Amino acid sequence: MDDTHISLAHGNGGRCMRELIETLFARHLGNPLLDLRTDAAALPPLDGELMVTTDGFTVEPLEFPGGTIGSLAVHGTVNDLAVSGAVPHYLALSAFIEEGFEIKLLERIVVSMAAAARDANVAVVAGDTKVVRRGEGGGLYLSITGIGVRKKNLRLGLQHVKDGDAILVSGPVGDHGIAVMLAREQFGLHGKLLSDAASVLPLTQALLLLDGLRFMRDPTRGGLATVMHEISHASKMQVRLNQLAIPVRDEVFAVCEMLGYDPLYLACEGRVVAIVSEAQADEALNCWRALPQGEQAALIGSVKAGRAEVVLETELGGERILPELEDDPLPRIC
Amino acid sequence: MDDTHISLAHGNGGRCMRELIETLFARHLGNPLLDLRTDAAALPPLDGELMVTTDGFTVEPLEFPGGTIGSLAVHGTVNDLAVSGAVPHYLALSAFIEEGFEIKLLERIVVSMAAAARDANVAVVAGDTKVVRRGEGGGLYLSITGIGVRKKNLRLGLQHVKDGDAILVSGPVGDHGIAVMLAREQFGLHGKLLSDAASVLPLTQALLLLDGLRFMRDPTRGGLATVMHEISHASKMQVRLNQLAIPVRDEVFAVCEMLGYDPLYLACEGRVVAIVSEAQADEALNCWRALPQGEQAALIGSVKAGRAEVVLETELGGERILPELEDDPLPRIC
Numbered sequence: 001m002d003d004t005h006i007s008l009a010h011g012n013g014g015r016c017m018r019e020l021i022e023t024l025f026a027r028h029l030g031n032p033l034l035d036l037r038t039d040a041a042a043l044p045p046l047d048g049e050l051m052v053t054t055d056g057f058t059v060e061p062l063e064f065p066g067g068t069i070g071s072l073a074v075h076g077t078v079n080d081l082a083v084s085g086a087v088p089h090y091l092a093l094s095a096f097i098e099e100g101f102e103i104k105l106l107e108r109i110v111v112s113m114a115a116a117a118r119d120a121n122v123a124v125v126a127g128d129t130k131v132v133r134r135g136e137g138g139g140l141y142l143s144i145t146g147i148g149v150r151k152k153n154l155r156l157g158l159q160h161v162k163d164g165d166a167i168l169v170s171g172p173v174g175d176h177g178i179a180v181m182l183a184r185e186q187f188g189l190h191g192k193l194l195s196d197a198a199s200v201l202p203l204t205q206a207l208l209l210l211d212g213l214r215f216m217r218d219p220t221r222g223g224l225a226t227v228m229h230e231i232s233h234a235s236k237m238q239v240r241l242n243q244l245a246i247p248v249r250d251e252v253f254a255v256c257e258m259l260g261y262d263p264l265y266l267a268c269e270g271r272v273v274a275i276v277s278e279a280q281a282d283e284a285l286n287c288w289r290a291l292p293q294g295e296q297a298a299l300i301g302s303v304k305a306g307r308a309e310v311v312l313e314t315e316l317g318g319e320r321i322l323p324e325l326e327d328d329p330l331p332r333i334c
Numbered sequence: 335m336d337d338t339h340i341s342l343a344h345g346n347g348g349r350c351m352r353e354l355i356e357t358l359f360a361r362h363l364g365n366p367l368l369d370l371r372t373d374a375a376a377l378p379p380l381d382g383e384l385m386v387t388t389d390g391f392t393v394e395p396l397e398f399p400g401g402t403i404g405s406l407a408v409h410g411t412v413n414d415l416a417v418s419g420a421v422p423h424y425l426a427l428s429a430f431i432e433e434g435f436e437i438k439l440l441e442r443i444v445v446s447m448a449a450a451a452r453d454a455n456v457a458v459v460a461g462d463t464k465v466v467r468r469g470e471g472g473g474l475y476l477s478i479t480g481i482g483v484r485k486k487n488l489r490l491g492l493q494h495v496k497d498g499d500a501i502l503v504s505g506p507v508g509d510h511g512i513a514v515m516l517a518r519e520q521f522g523l524h525g526k527l528l529s530d531a532a533s534v535l536p537l538t539q540a541l542l543l544l545d546g547l548r549f550m551r552d553p554t555r556g557g558l559a560t561v562m563h564e565i566s567h568a569s570k571m572q573v574r575l576n577q578l579a580i581p582v583r584d585e586v587f588a589v590c591e592m593l594g595y596d597p598l599y600l601a602c603e604g605r606v607v608a609i610v611s612e613a614q615a616d617e618a619l620n621c622w623r624a625l626p627q628g629e630q631a632a633l634i635g636s637v638k639a640g641r642a643e644v645v646l647e648t649e650l651g652g653e654r655i656l657p658e659l660e661d662d663p664l665p666r667i668c
Contacts, residue, residue, distance in 0.1 A: 008661070008665050009660060009661050011555075011665075012555060012556060012659055012661070012665070013554070013555030013556030013557075013560045013659060014556050014560055014563075014658055014659030014660060015658045015659065015660065016660065037491070037492055037564070037568055038418060038491065039387055039413075039414040039415070039417050039418050039551060039552070040385045040386060040387035040414050040415050040418035040420060040480070040482070041385065041386050041387070042383050042384070042385055042418075042484075043383070043384040043385070043386060045384070046384065049376050049377070050376070050377040050379070050380065050384075051374045051375065051376055051377070052374060052375050052377060052424065052426055052459055052460050052479075052481065053373055053374035053375070053426070053460055054426035054427065054428050054460045054461065054462050054477075054479060055428065055462045056428040056429070056430055056462050056463070056464040056477070057464075058430065058464045058466055080373040080374050081373075081374050083373050084372060084373050084374035084376075086374060090386065092386055092387070092388035092479045093388065094388050094389065094390040094428070094477035094479075095390070096390055096392065096430065096475050096477075125386055126386050126387055126388045126479070127388065128388050128389045128390050128477075129390070130390040130391075130392045130475070131665075132392055132472055132475070132666070133472070133665065133666070135469070136471065136472035137470065137471065137472070137475075138466055138467070138470035138471070141430050141464070141466070141471075141475065143388075143390070143428035143430075143462075143477035145386075145388060145426045145428075145460070145479035146374070147386065147481070148374070150376075157371070157372065158371055217373060218373070220347070221345075221346060221347030222346060222347030222348050223347075226347050226348060229348075230371070234371055324348055324349045325346055325347060325348030325349065326343060326348060326349065326350065327342070327343055327346070331342050331345075331346070331465075331467065332466070332467070
């Protein structure tokens with residue numbers, strides 16, 4: 001394929017599209033289950049409860065320190081399955097590419113996607129590309145559906161949350177949000193911060209051994225605070241967070257201070273929030289801290305009977321109600 | 335929800351997004367398996383070989399005679415599973431909505447999607463919405479992944495095509511392409527033609543009873559001619575089409591004549607191309623003609639040993655090589 005940029009012909013179902021798919025997508029993502037000649041992929045039998053998730057990705061810029069929209073999309077999908085207690089197996093990829101998109105950039109993105117898929121041990125089994133006219137897309141949008149399986153009769157979900165349960169986070173929050181923001185360079189700020197984007201599967205699998213595990217979620221769009229609101233909303237209980245206990249990197253804190261962001265509302269792409277029975281909180285924390293991804297895991301709060309709201313116990317000993325997110329602090333972050 | 339148009343806040347993971355999803359998507363697409371509070375949907379056990387497909391949709395205009403991007407997306411996904419010999423069960427929906435999009439239009443699209451899903455007996459089990467900034471999307475892009483099952487050990491695929499096999503099409507070609515084109519009104523043309531967008535499941539299920547069935551495909555992007563090239567490309571044989579036998583509606587033919595399009599390259603969204611053994615060609619045709627969707631089904635050609643190309647036997651008794659599609663005759667058609 002000699003073209004340097006995507007044209008409408010790369011999306012019309014004809015020769016150019018076939019070449020793009022063969023020489024770029026299939027070359028990097030190919031595996032025995034990905035058959036370009038079929039309309040649907042036939043999957044080997046899976047043992048366990050079948051789990052499905054889907055997610056769209058619109059991050060800007062498309063490459064940022066620690067990842068690309070491609071690796072982000074794979075990790076995000078893998079993580080949605082992981083926090084549901086599942087082991088991810090298969091991905092289906094749909095790409096909307098804007099006319100004029102640089103093919104070398106597309107290739108770097110697909111290569112990073114392939115690396116993330118290998119890392120998480122998942123195979124891309126189906127794909128589709130559409131080319132949209134110049135000015136009608138943001139460069140590249142990806143949508144990924146993930147399929148996995150989990151142990152049958154797993155009791156995991158917000159309906160199992162009880163008064164007194166402990167809330168844990170697996171690592172510092174806001175890294176992804178700030179890394180992407182710095183990559184935009186729109187505030188004249190630069191930094192060495194990497195996105196936390198990664199598979200959380202080792203973290204979620206470690207906690208599944210605990211019968212006191214109630215619920216897990218990855219705090220992406222809307223950040224930690226938004227997950228806390230979901231917990232409070234669904235359990236009709238109060239979520240109490242201890243500000244001093246919430247891990248935030250110095251760089252993240254500094255940028256937030258400067259620009260007026262709150263790290264609790266910034267997207268993470270490689271962290272897990274878990275709710276665990278009070279009795280097993282320490283055990284869960286130790287499980288996580290024994291893993292490289294969980295060295296900075298922390299017990300950050302608890303769920304209490306009471307008014308359904310999110311209360312932050314501040315470092316000064318006061319209390320602050322964390323509001324639900326209204327306006328996006330940083331659009332197109334994941 | 336009081337807003338009339340989509341804002342960035344509808345995509346940020348907070349309250350506005352939750353309300354949009356609850357009052358619009360879940361209200362129309364809701365079913366016992368769609369749980370808004372989970373990251374991944376748990377599916378009941380399926381019996382048979384698991385099949386997966388994914389497709390992106392970018393049609394313009396978003397509403398056209400006979401459908402919307404929503405019904406088109408459901409039908410398109412259902413049809414990719416159907417032509418693979420599967421019965422579709424579940425859909426996962428990802429939407430990219432442009433800031434400023436009219437919420438009433440979004441609702442009409444979701445309503446038509448729900449009707450198409452009911453019609454095809456499939457449930458939307460997972461979903462995601464992203465809002466992209468004004469000027470960075472074409473209004474609405476949808477990506478749908480479909481999951482279904484088919485009988486184990488089904489021998490269906492281009493590798494089974496043999497010299498002498500018959501090629502059938504289930505109805506007139508090009509209706510969808512021309513209906514969408516007319517809806518754009520860019521040529522000052524108007525017409526009453528409806529898109530053929532529909533589920534082809536009854537058509538595909540009818541043929542699965544024949545052991546001479548080799549392959550089925552729905553001729554979408556690139557139309558009938560592009561499927562013929564796929565057949566020739568994969569089988570390394572010649573595809574011979576009889577122009578007089580290919581059903582094309584008068585309105586489609588007239589518009590094509592006027593504007594210089596070839597109906598063989600226009601998208602269909604409710605037709606099936608099937609390859610069947612010569613011996614069972616008549617039986618297959620009768621199966622289709624007994625169905626309301628297949629009344630105009632026709633035997634349009636055959637596969638022959640020889641140079642891998644697509645030959646059209648013209649009405650004047652001549653022969654013409656059908657080239658592979660290079661430029662899109664009508665972009666954003668499906």
